[in-house]
Amino acid sequence: MKIIICKDYEEMSKEAAKIFSDRIKNKKDIILGLATGSTPIGMYENLVKENKEGKLDFSNVRSFNLDEYLGISEDNDQSYHYFMNDNLFSKVNIKKENTHFPCLDENEDGSHYDKEIEEAGGIDIQVLGIGRNGHIAFNEPAEELNVNTGKINLTQSTIEANSRFFESEDQVPVSAVSMGMGSIMKAKELVILASGKEKADAVKYLIKGDKVSTDCPVSFALLHPNATLIVDEDAAK
Ligand code: GLP
Numbered sequence: 001m002k003i004i005i006c007k008d009y010e011e012m013s014k015e016a017a018k019i020f021s022d023r024i025k026n027k028k029d030i031i032l033g034l035a036t037g038s039t040p041i042g043m044y045e046n047l048v049k050e051n052k053e054g055k056l057d058f059s060n061v062r063s064f065n066l067d068e069y070l071g072i073s074e075d076n077d078q079s080y081h082y083f084m085n086d087n088l089f090s091k092v093n094i095k096k097e098n099t100h101f102p103c104l105d106e107n108e109d110g111s112h113y114d115k116e117i118e119e120a121g122g123i124d125i126q127v128l129g130i131g132r133n134g135h136i137a138f139n140e141p142a143e144e145l146n147v148n149t150g151k152i153n154l155t156q157s158t159i160e161a162n163s164r165f166f167e168s169e170d171q172v173p174v175s176a177v178s179m180g181m182g183s184i185m186k187a188k189e190l191v192i193l194a195s196g197k198e199k200a201d202a203v204k205y206l207i208k209g210d211k212v213s214t215d216c217p218v219s220f221a222l223l224h225p226n227a228t229l230i231v232d233e234d235a236a237k
Contacts, residue, residue: 001221001222001227001229003206003228003229003231004230006231006232006233007232008233009042009195009196011232012230012231013040013043013045013046014042016040016042016193019125019228020125021047024058025056027124029060029061029062030060030124031062031063031064031117031122031123032123033125033179033184033187034088035066035127036080036084037129039129039130039193039194039195040193043193044088048088048092056092058092058094059095061094061098063094063098064113064120064179065080065099065101065102066136066138066179067137067176067179068081068101068103069173070151070173070175078165084099084101102178104177109150110151111149113149113179113183114149122186122187123188124187125188125189125191126187127192128190128192128218130194130203131157132157132161132201132202133202133216134215134217135218136221137179137184138152138154139178139180139217140153140155140217141155141216144214145181146178147181147182148183150180151175152175153174153175154175154176159172159174188226189226189227190221191230192218192228192230194229195231196234197235200234203229203236205218206218206222206229207229207236209222
């Protein structure tokens, strides 16, 4: 795994945006794997800026998001649909029909999303944030992790962490649909971002680099052949 340690959040965001911008310029019909959370917001801001300056074209870009809450509507301002529109999609020239989010079918199965990704040609580059407990997308630490896209019951620690975005903790959804570990690992390139000391425990796994554990799902990225970790000094501590 390639590791880049940046001074702060701004520098981390710029580094990540540089990689994404470069890949988009080199492959017009690129397929992006996108993430929510506060971590990638700065990267999206840099990409929006480049698009506004006429240097980055999203007209043929396609995207697949990692996850979405269950039990809240797409227009709820805490939904990941809303987040993506607000932070990226409405600000660049990406076509709405080229953006995708996971959902469950009538049997509560989400693996049709993995087929859709595969039929599209597979994700070229995937950005990942890290949950405080080491989760990626909504793959929570557990004895077993999902391979494919499916339903996830959120852990108490994630509900608490994500309650900062809601009026109260009881409004935080208790379940979500998330790409599985297999879905994520199939991306041709991973870019993992972490900022702040709350992420230091999970980042330690990646920097030590000698063990993977289902207790820290992001550690599986150590098995990926083309992964880059970009962290700020607090997360690297
Ligand atoms: C949520 C998302 C994850 C994200 C994590 C970290 O739980 N499902 O994809 O990585 O939050 O969020 P933040 O970047 O705000 O720390």
